[in-house]
Amino acid sequence: MTTDLMPNRYVPGEVELPARERELIARRDAVLGASYRLQYRRPVHFVRGQGMWLYDPDGREYLDFYNNVPSLGHCHSEVNQAIAEQAGILSANTRYLEPRLVGYAERLVSTFPLELDRTVFTCTGSESNDLALRIARLASGNEGVIVTTYAYHGTTASVAAVSPNLGDAVKLSPNVRMISLPGPEGIPQGQAADFFEAQVKAAVHDLQRRGTGVAALLMDSIFSSDGVWVDPPGFIDRGVEAARSAGALYIADEVQPGFGRTGQHMWGFERHGVVPDLVTLGKPMGNGFPIGAVVGRRAPMDKFGATARYSNTFAGNTVGIAAADAVLTVLHRDRILENVLQVSERLRLGISEMAAAYPDVRGVRNAGLFFGIDIGREHLSAAARRKMALDVVNVMRDERVLISTTGANEDTLKVRPPLICEAKHVDLFLEAFKRALERVST
Amino acid sequence: MTTDLMPNRYVPGEVELPARERELIARRDAVLGASYRLQYRRPVHFVRGQGMWLYDPDGREYLDFYNNVPSLGHCHSEVNQAIAEQAGILSANTRYLEPRLVGYAERLVSTFPLELDRTVFTCTGSESNDLALRIARLASGNEGVIVTTYAYHGTTASVAAVSPNLGDAVKLSPNVRMISLPGPEGIPQGQAADFFEAQVKAAVHDLQRRGTGVAALLMDSIFSSDGVWVDPPGFIDRGVEAARSAGALYIADEVQPGFGRTGQHMWGFERHGVVPDLVTLGKPMGNGFPIGAVVGRRAPMDKFGATARYSNTFAGNTVGIAAADAVLTVLHRDRILENVLQVSERLRLGISEMAAAYPDVRGVRNAGLFFGIDIGREHLSAAARRKMALDVVNVMRDERVLISTTGANEDTLKVRPPLICEAKHVDLFLEAFKRALERVST
Structure with missing residues (x-):
């Protein structure tokens, strides 16, 4: 086992994948250095991006609440x-x-x-x-x-x-x-x-x-x-x-x-x-x-x-x-900083409401559009909290919303959308987050 | 004085420059870190590039026999x-x-x-x-x-x-x-x-x-x-x-x-x-x-x-x-490697002829379109050879052909044109090289 502290990753054999992804992964493994890692238990596969969205080969859209490189949105x-x-x-x-x-x-x-x-x-x-x-x-x-x-x-x-x-x-x-x-x-x-x-x-x-x-x-x-x-x-x-x-x-x-x-x-x-x-x-x-x-x-x-x-x-x-x-x-x-302040406030309020309703949302911190959301009640073991955070991330991935984990115990959700994020994207994120919490909460 | 072994560079105060370049250098010095160096005794100033050529703000063209990044030519x-x-x-x-x-x-x-x-x-x-x-x-x-x-x-x-x-x-x-x-x-x-x-x-x-x-x-x-x-x-x-x-x-x-x-x-x-x-x-x-x-x-x-x-x-x-x-x-x-072989042979022959005519061309070595040309007869001091090589480079820069120096004593010309170089560019280079040798030879 690797000790590289990247829990949110694909581990061969852990999940069944469709033939298309299996084949692409086999080709990757045959030619790319073994130091590469794929994110998520079920890797995502993208061929197109625009604004807040990434698209898989079947045209299904994923809401990007993770990538901080395309700050102004994909393919600006x-x-x-x-x-x-x-x-x-x-x-x-x-x-x-x-x-x-x-x-x-x-x-x-x-x-x-x-x-x-x-x-x-x-x-x-x-x-x-x-x-x-x-x-x-x-x-x-x-x-x-x-x-x-x-x-x-x-x-x-x-x-x-x-x-x-x-x-x-x-x-x-x-x-x-x-x-x-x-x-x-x-x-x-x-x-x-x-x-x-x-x-x-x-x-x-x-x-x-x-x-x-x-x-x-x-x-x-x-x-x-x-x-x-x-x-x-x-x-x-x-x-x-x-x-x-x-x-x-x-x-x-x-x-x-x-x-x-x-x-x-x-x-x-x-x-x-x-x-x-x-x-x-x-x-x-x-x-x-x-x-x-x-x-x-x-x-x-x-x-x-x-x-x-x-x-x-x-x-x-x-x-x-x-x-x-x-x-x-x-x-x-485009007054992007003003947008960050407005939209991050809506996101903070929404997550805080979720924290009040779900005790497994242990804490929330943010500066603008960089959020850390601690997952798992205090009394759970570190391993149980880490697994729950990872479950949330991967349920959301299956719901086609991209986030990941961070922190010493990797039980903190890392939420970091492009800065052009709008209220409607925040609402979509919050709905998916709520469904994920329903699924994984204790 | 710096000990950074980059002799072919601009040294403030060593040459008179036109106001346009003086002002741009002053702005550079005010905002860029001091670890930047400008090439040539008189820095070159470019605003456009195409194929084998770079152009200054007055539209004058420079033949590029130095840059190995745009291997297929500038702005391909x-x-x-x-x-x-x-x-x-x-x-x-x-x-x-x-x-x-x-x-x-x-x-x-x-x-x-x-x-x-x-x-x-x-x-x-x-x-x-x-x-x-x-x-x-x-x-x-x-x-x-x-x-x-x-x-x-x-x-x-x-x-x-x-x-x-x-x-x-x-x-x-x-x-x-x-x-x-x-x-x-x-x-x-x-x-x-x-x-x-x-x-x-x-x-x-x-x-x-x-x-x-x-x-x-x-x-x-x-x-x-x-x-x-x-x-x-x-x-x-x-x-x-x-x-x-x-x-x-x-x-x-x-x-x-x-x-x-x-x-x-x-x-x-x-x-x-x-x-x-x-x-x-x-x-x-x-x-x-x-x-x-x-x-x-x-x-x-x-x-x-x-x-x-x-x-x-x-x-x-x-x-x-x-x-x-x-x-x-x-x-x-575009069979670029074949072109390299053909054109480099023409360049090698031309430089060899020059070596026969000018004893200050001490040696020439190449693999394809990467040439090293040693400058300065054997009996000259290392410092004199280095100065002569630097003179050749800077006379050629004034003739609007770009090369530089290399080697332990920096008395070797480094000639490294884009790989799309044609016979006509080789001939232009050789003519400028000949004129430079006429000027600096002992």
Whole structure:
């Protein structure tokens, strides 16, 4: 058995599948590396997407409440138009002068606090975090990294080594320390900042005793793989200061909360009122086009750049820039953040009603359109709660609504629709969720 | 001064630039990280590309004899059409069943020797090498890596640490060993295999004495950053076997030689008659769309995949797959490899004539459309040769022909046109090269 902590996946032999899917899986297994996983007990099979919907080969539609890459919806025509137009004109690299790259960089940086005024482009969120760690280590002169207990920050060797979420098979760096969050430890909100600060200080102390020092406190402010722990706003601030006092940089991983997912702000860290030293971007930046970035303060970026050359062939190419530029245009013009606030409120109310009616909805947390819904009453065993959450996800998959699980015990539903979600989609989700709870509740 | 070993770059204050470029550079400097470099003493400024040509804002055309990403030419209409069509249909990730991903994986793998029958997609060549090292380390149980003296394999922390080409500012891993190539050491071709085997054996022995063992021998078979050392075919074979005897995997970095650049073969390693354990792909795979891959033998891929989950959000998305699929279609249908053979022969003859006429053309080597041309007579100092090569490159840039430098002393011209290059482009290049030699020769 794998120990890769991805419970919501297809396990060969566990379910009967139709011939079409069986055959496609056999072909996949014969040619793709064994490190691939298929989501859901019964894998989904898609050939078309549009807006909030994905379609299987028989034309059946699935409501997408999970994918945070196509933030503006699947196959957004304006973003695609921008890609097609620019691809026909020029796809230049960053070693040539090209005005579009500079214009977008200015536009991107203008969405950040003034202190964050430099950017470097990458192709993926993993590359962004990998580069941010390189910068933090060079700028601080230290090696240690502090992350949360179930953090996931990406797939490169350096970043996987600070991603405990990948499971026992992927070795952690000797220089990483994991800290607990106040929420999952049951700490009252009034003591959350104290608790978090103490956690950071203990990790700093331990790393300093080993002589490695602390290069970075690396966090996703939604704490998505820890189970979505968003409150109280500001609880990270003194912990961040404690890390900084030790010479570390605070790297805000905005791959999950960034580009308006929280509704109130463009960037997740703003919710906590703390300005990071480096910010890493990925997933929704190009609505699916592979583009990411590091945005940062001038001092560490300059210190790194003075001696280290960073040339990422595809990153910042003019076509990716055109896609990302179109995303910003649509986000602003269509007032996507306002939509997130409105629609997430309707979703929160609906889930809260469900929580009142079904004791197996143990808790609900959200920041904008990123929801964590804890499943299984308190008295159930961890294994029983995990199974129930997995049952909910897979009943909903059979109802053709896509979500998944997260958290230390993977008993938290991860609900994360594209940001163009409307009231009618929320209602469809809530109806399916209610039917799933009827089916699996104790 | 930087120690990043990139001599062919813009240095502020060294040249007078027109106001338009001065202003764009000032805007770049104000918003982009300092790790960016501009190529050429006078940076080039492009707003459009087509086929073999790039165009500046005044409509002046530059002949591209350098870019190996747009292998089929800038703004290839069929590849762009494939991207636009698929972007309008679906951009799915690999956790969902989707037939196009599987079909392309089968097609890609069919271009390799039978032993190499598994693939995992990435977004960049750096991610490919990073993943290949993760696989090699897990499969071998060892940590050490052997690379050539001036190797460059990418930008992630793990890969930069085995890329001595990045210069002193980027720390090397304590577990990497650099080996010399027979060519730059002046070893006669008849002794090249012996020399190379001895180099590998010494590195293996040293790594074993440290207790780290050898996970990988990682090489680009064109040895592009070492100065383009391609002959004699087969000289690497016993060195590869020596590494394998120590439990290491041979990783062929095909980012430079792959997808037909050598003309004789689809893959550079075929020229040496050795089948690698893992192969890494990047740059030309999508003609500019960010896509890469690791192709490998079943045993190491299975061993890695059995425990490690590797989920790269953008990698293998249906749009990138469509781009890569179109590239393979065009490569086959338009008989690009045959064109490479024909055109490279014309180019080789032309450069050889120049070498006969100009003693400052010290040597010429090529495999298909990847040329290394050594500049500066033997008796000149290394610094004088380097300056002369840089002068040639920059005179040619002013003549609007794009090439650059490579090699330990950066006195080797790196000439690497898109593979659609025709006889008329070769003639234009040769004329400009002749004029440049007239200008800079001693």
